[in-house]
Amino acid sequence: MKGQPPPRRTSWPWQDMPRPEAKLADHADRERLYQADPNFGSVVSYPARCPAWGKSSYRGNCDGTLFKELLLRYRPKTVADPMMGSGTTGDVVRGMNRHLGTGIEFFGADLRTGFDLERDPLPGPFEFIWLHPPYWDIVRYSQADPRDLSQTAEWPDFCMRLSACLLRCAGALTPGGHLAVLVGDIRKRGRYYSMAAELLSHRGAFGELRSILIKGQHRCTSDRKTYAPFVDAPIRHEYCLLFRRPSA
Ligand SMILES: C[S@@+](CC[C@H](N)C(=O)[O-])C[C@H]1O[C@@H](n2cnc3c(N)ncnc32)[C@H](O)[C@@H]1O
Numbered sequence: 080m081k082g083q084p085p086p087r088r089t090s091w092p093w094q095d096m097p098r099p100e101a102k103l104a105d106h107a108d109r110e111r112l113y114q115a116d117p118n119f120g121s122v123v124s125y126p127a128r129c130p131a132w133g134k135s136s137y138r139g140n141c142d143g144t145l146f147k148e149l150l151l152r153y154r155p156k157t158v159a160d161p162m163m164g165s166g167t168t169g170d171v172v173r174g175m176n177r178h179l180g181t182g183i184e185f186f187g188a189d190l191r192t193g194f195d196l197e198r199d200p201l202p203g204p205f206e207f208i209w210l211h212p213p214y215w216d217i218v219r220y221s222q223a224d225p226r227d228l229s230q231t232a233e234w235p236d237f238c239m240r241l242s243a244c245l246l247r248c249a250g251a252l253t254p255g256g257h258l259a260v261l262v263g264d265i266r267k268r269g270r271y272y273s274m275a276a277e278l279l280s281h282r283g284a285f286g287e288l289r290s291i292l293i294k295g296q297h298r299c300t301s302d303r304k305t306y307a308p309f310v311d312a313p314i315r316h317e318y319c320l321l322f323r324r325p326s327a
Pocket of ligand 1: 133137138139140141161162163166167189190194197211212213214226227228
C-alpha cells in the first residue's frame with residue numbers, strides 16, 4: 080500500500096535498523112530474535128548480518144540466524160562449536176538461554192583460543208555440533224600455524240584434514256544427535272572446488288544425511304579471487320549439511 084512501510088519479517092528485526100552495527104536496543108526486538116521463522120525451509124538467505132551475535136569484522140564470520148533456527152528445531156540441551164571464530168554461536172546460545180530459558184550447555188573453542196580440532200579431545204557427548212570450517216585458504220586465520228586448516232597448501236590435503244575434523248565431531252555426538260556443517264564451494268584460478276561434494280562423497284561416515292540447506296552468500300571473498308573470465312556463474316550460495324548420528 081502506498082505510503083505504508085513494508086511489513087517486518089518476524090525473524091529479522093535488525094533488517095530495518097538504520098545502522099547495521101547498532102546493538103539491538105529495544106527489548107521487544109531482542110525477544111523476537113529468538114522466535115522461530117515460520118517460513119524456514121531448505122533455502123535461506125540473510126542479507127543483513129544480525130549485530131547481536133559474533134563480530135562482523137572477523138573474516139569469514141557467519142550470521143547466527145541459521146544456527147538459531149536449527150537450535151529451535153532440534154532443541155538440543157548440549158551444543159558445541161569447535162571452530163567458533165568470533166563467537167557467533169556462543170552469543171546465540173547465551174541469548175536463547177537468557178530470553179527463552181533453554182538452559183543449553185555450550186562448549187565453544189577455536190584454534191585462536193588454543194583448541195586444535197584435529198588433535199584435542201572434544202568433551203561431550205553433544206546433542207548438536209555446529210562446524211563452520213575455513214573455506215580452504217580463501218581467508219587465512221594464522222600467519223603460519225600448521226595446525227590451522229586454512230594454511231593447507233593442497234586441496235586434497237585440505238579435504239582430508241576437514242574430513243578428519245568432521246569424523247571427530249560425529250564421534251562426539253549422542254545417539255540421535257545432529258552435526259551441522261556450513262561449507263562453501265570456491266573457485267580458484269578458474270577451477271571449481273566443491274567442499275560440499277567432497278563431504279557428501281563420504282556416504283554415511285558423518286552420520287545419516289538429513290538435510291542439505293542452501294544458504295545465500297553475501298559479500299563473497301572467493302568471488303574476488305576469481306581469475307577466470309566471467310563465463311561461469313559467480314558463487315552466491317553455500318551449504319549447510321545436516322547429519323544425524325543413528326540412535327543406538
Ligand atoms: C570460517 S571461521 C568460523 C567463523 C565463525 N563461525 C564466526 O561466525 O565467527 C573458521 C575458524 O576455524 C578456525 N580453525 C582453523 N583450523 C582449526 C583447527 N585445527 N582447530 C580449531 N579451529 C580451527 C579458525 O581459527 C577460524 O576461526
